Amino acid sequence: DPGTGVLTAASWRGAAEARLDRLGGHGPGPAVLLLDLDHFRLLNDRYGARIGDAVLRAVAGTLRDEVRAADLVGRSGGEEFAVLLPGTGAFDAMAIAERIRLRIASTLVALKASGDGPQFVGVTVSIGVAGCAAGGLADALPAAETALLRAKAAGRNRTVCAEPDVSSS
Template identity: 90%
Template structure:
C-alpha cells in the first residue's frame, strides 16, 4: 500500500534490514527485561532517525526492517550508517553498583538495497538480506549495500 501511495515518480524505495549483533548473548546474560529495554531503545532510535513517510517494523526477535520512501542508494547508505552509529551509542541502564551506574548497549549489522520505481519489493528484500548476511560475516557492526557501485 505504501508503494502504491508513493507512485512511480522519482526514486523507488530503499530497504534496510537490521540485525542486533549478539543480542541473544545479551538477553541470556542480563535477562529478558533488559533485552526488551534494548529492543525498545533501538525501535525509538529507528523512529527518530527516519522521516514520517518511512516505515519501521520489527521483523523478528532482534531484527528490524525499514522502508525508506523515495530514497536512492547513496542516501539510503547514509541513513543506514547514521542509524548504525546511533544504535552503537545508545545505552540502557542496568542498575547502580558500588562502582557506579552500569549500562549495556548493542551494535547492529545492516543490509541495504534499493528498489527501482515500479520494481519488485520482494527482490529488494532478498538483496538487503544478502547484504546483511555479508555484513555479519565480515565482522558485524557494519553497513553493506546490495547494489553495485555506480
C-alpha cells in the same frame, strides 16, 4: 509491535506494499533497510529478557528518531527491524543507514546501579540496504537480507549495500 512501539512484521509488510503502490515508481528509490542486533542472543542470555526488551525498545526509539515521518519502521523478527525509505536512492539510503548504525552504537541502556555506580550495556547492529526496483519488496527484501548477511560475515557493526556500485562501510 507492543514491545517496541513500531509496526509488527505483518503490519509493516502491508503498509510498505501499500506505500509502494501509491508511489507507482515516481521519483528516486524507495530503499529498504534490514537491521539485526549483533550478538543479541548473548546479551539476552547474560542480562535477561528485561534488559533485552529494554535494548529492543531503545533501538526502536532510535529508529523512530532517525527516520522521516514518511518512512516506515517495523520489527521483522526477534531482534530484526525493517525500514522502508520512500523517495530514497541507494546512496542516500546508505547514508541514513550509517547514521542509524552510529547512533545505535552510541546508545547505552542502564542495567542497574551497583556499589561501583550505574552499569550500562550497549549494542551494535548490522544493516543490509537494497533499492526497491520494479520487483518491489519481493526483490528488495531478499537483496537486503543478503547484504545484511554480508555485513555480519564481514565482522558485524557495519552497513552493506546490495547495489554493487555503492560503497559499504
